[in-house]
Amino acid sequence: MTSFRGGSSSGAAKPRHHDRDARGGRGPRAGRPAHDPARMTAYQALLAVHRDDAYANLVLPGLLREAGLFGRDAAFATELTYGTLRARGTLDRIIESAADRDVSRIDPPARDALRLGAYQLLHTRVPAHAAVASTVDLVHSVAPGAAGFANAVMRRIAEHDLDAWLAKVAPAEQEDPVGHLAVTQHHPEWIVRAFREALGGDLAETERLLAADNERPEVHLCARPGRADAVELADTVGGMPGAFSPYAVYLGGGSPGELVEIKTGRAHVQDEGSQLVATALAQAPLDGRDERWLDLCAGPGGKAGLLAALAAQRGAHLTAVEVTEHRARMVEAAVRGMPATVLCADGRSVGTDHDLPAGGFDRVLVDAPCTGLGSLRRRPESRWRRQPSDLPPLTKLQRELLGAALRAVRPGGLVAYVTCSPHLVETKVSVSEAVRRGGFDVDFVDAREVLPAGMPGLGDGPTVQLWPHKHGTDAMFIALLRRNA
Ligand SMILES: C[S@@+](CC[C@H](N)C(=O)[O-])C[C@H]1O[C@@H](n2cnc3c(N)ncnc32)[C@H](O)[C@@H]1O
Incomplete structure (x- = not known):
């Protein structure tokens, strides 16, 4: 977990304000940061995430601008927001233990303020007295009736450091190694289990992956x-x-x-892993015509932008398909000036949409919609928002889209199936099921052969799984298939 290491004017060093006394015990109202803009901004970001299902990376820049936060103050607010969202499940266990009640029984505004406060106490160098006082002030503003409760809970949390709290709330490592990792590394158990399985059962490596997930990516x-x-x-x-x-x-x-x-x-x-998988499709050896490239799930257009630039150099043309209109417009912006056509269409309509003829393409990318468990580093809230129940509809769509890609490619042509998730159900299982159910005659091309020479940690092939802790990339998966007939 990245920790804030600054002496920001909005952090520890700031003298406590006295707005509350001047205003007759109420302090600033929620939504109108007046006295501690960094913490109030972080609180508002949490509120937007938990109440409105917003994404922190989208909502925070606007909140920072509105509050007029720059430099170290903005960095502090960002660290509080991202860090608190990432560690939420573990912070909740600690708050539950200190409050002696389930977090679901704490009013949402007070709960988010306590999460922010617990994060400051256990993960930053903000002195305990400043973390406690600023949290109580925040609760005064957003949930006045809970200020006394918040004060008591914060004081109880401040009695121990993070290691002591983890020893108290995490299951014993020997008895429940997955549960232990889930709490100590701030991930839901079902995700730890899925990662462990994708890493062949190696617990030590799973821990390195989880730790990498807790760092903000470059x-x-x-x-x-x-x-x-x-x-x-x-x-x-x-x-x-x-x-x-x-x-x-x-x-x-x-x-x-x-x-x-x-x-x-x-x-x-664009994450380097995304660049690598798009380039792998473009680099894979191909006999015969090599002019018509297809990106079947193109929005917002990162890989389409790279593929279209490569197509321009190779005399090829890219058709980029995206089902959502506003994302199709983003793809248009990403490929502007390059040899590409953007279609706002369902990728599964290969063979029925005359712009997507069966057998009409030489290279096809299916960057399938997935849980995104491979990019938890950049979406701090998503590990707690995703649920195992997301998997069945996504894997159904993945298999249908890969089936469509295999129909779209000509005999001898290449399909790259890509996910930003290492969950085996979305990677190897989706590929084998799509091929089996569609009755396609395909060969796997060893993806290791078309990734940069000397790249470490690519496994046994023919598919490749990239990893944050090994490659510094998102956990992108790629299977390269050649259609025989
Ligand atoms: C993982 S994202 C693709 C990311 C993109 N390739 C990039 O590099 O920027 C999956 C995309 O597929 C789109 N999608 C979902 N269902 C689709 C369908 N049936 N046909 C085409 N696109 C679809 C989603 O809207 C989303 O934009």
Whole structure:
């Protein structure tokens, strides 16, 4: 877990305000940060996530702007928001133990304020007295009747450090190793189980993966082939060329949205793992015609942008399909100026939509809708929002879309099935089921052969699973299939 290490003016060093006394015991009202804008902003982000199902990475930038937070104050608010959301399940266990009641029986505003407070106490260097006082102040603002309760709970939490609390609330490692990891590494148990299974049962490695999931990932850029060079781009933006993808640049800091290279379409933000799987499809050897490429699940357009740039260099044309209209518009923006056509259509309509003829394409990407368990690093709330019940409808769609891709590709052509999830049900099982049920005659192409030479940790093939703790990428899965007839 990344921890805040600063002495921000909104953090520990700030003297306590006295607004409450001046206002006759109420303090600022919820939604109107007046005295502690960083904590109030983090609280509002949590509220939006838990009440409105918002995504923190989408909602937080606007809240920071509204509150006029920059620099260290913005970093503090961001750390509080992301850290609290990631650790939520474990913080809740600690709060339950300290409050001696289930978190479901605590009013949501007080509950979120307590989560923020517990996070400060156990994961940051904010001094205990500042964490307690600022949390009680926040509860005064958002749930005045619970201020006394919050004070008591915070004081009880402050009696122990994180290790002591984990020893108290986590199941014993010997008796329940998965339950233990779930609590100590802040993940739901069903996800720990799924990761462990995908890693062949190795608990120590599962722990390394979970720890990597708790770190905020570095921003990766993709230097678009033919438009930018990764080494030059790295120099220009003060970043580092990526370890594996020839197009990757690791952006040390700063906001990618401000970069001229992004605004002018020379580069886009894209995880290196996503770059690798899209490039693998483009690089795989193919006999015969190689002109018609298809991206069957293209929105918002990251891989389509890279594929279209590669298609431009190779004299090919990309058809990019996306079922959601606003995402199809994002794909259009991502491929502008490149040889690509965007269709707002259901990818399963191959053979019935005249723009998606059966056997009409040489290379096809299915970047299937999935649980996204491979990118938990960048969506702090999603580990607690996702449920095992999400799997059946998603795997049905995945199999149907892969079936459509296998119908769309010509005999001898290639299909890449990709997920941003390592869950075996969404990866190997979805592939084998789609092939079996569709009765397709296919061969697996060893994906390791078309990933950069010398890349470590690619397993036994022919499919490849990338990992945050091994490759510093999202946990992207790729299966490459050649259709025989
Ligand atoms: C994992 S995302 C694709 C990410 C994209 N390839 C990229 O790199 O930016 C899956 C996309 O598939 C779209 N989708 C879902 N069902 C679809 C369908 N039946 N046909 C086409 N697209 C679909 C979703 O709206 C979503 O945008």
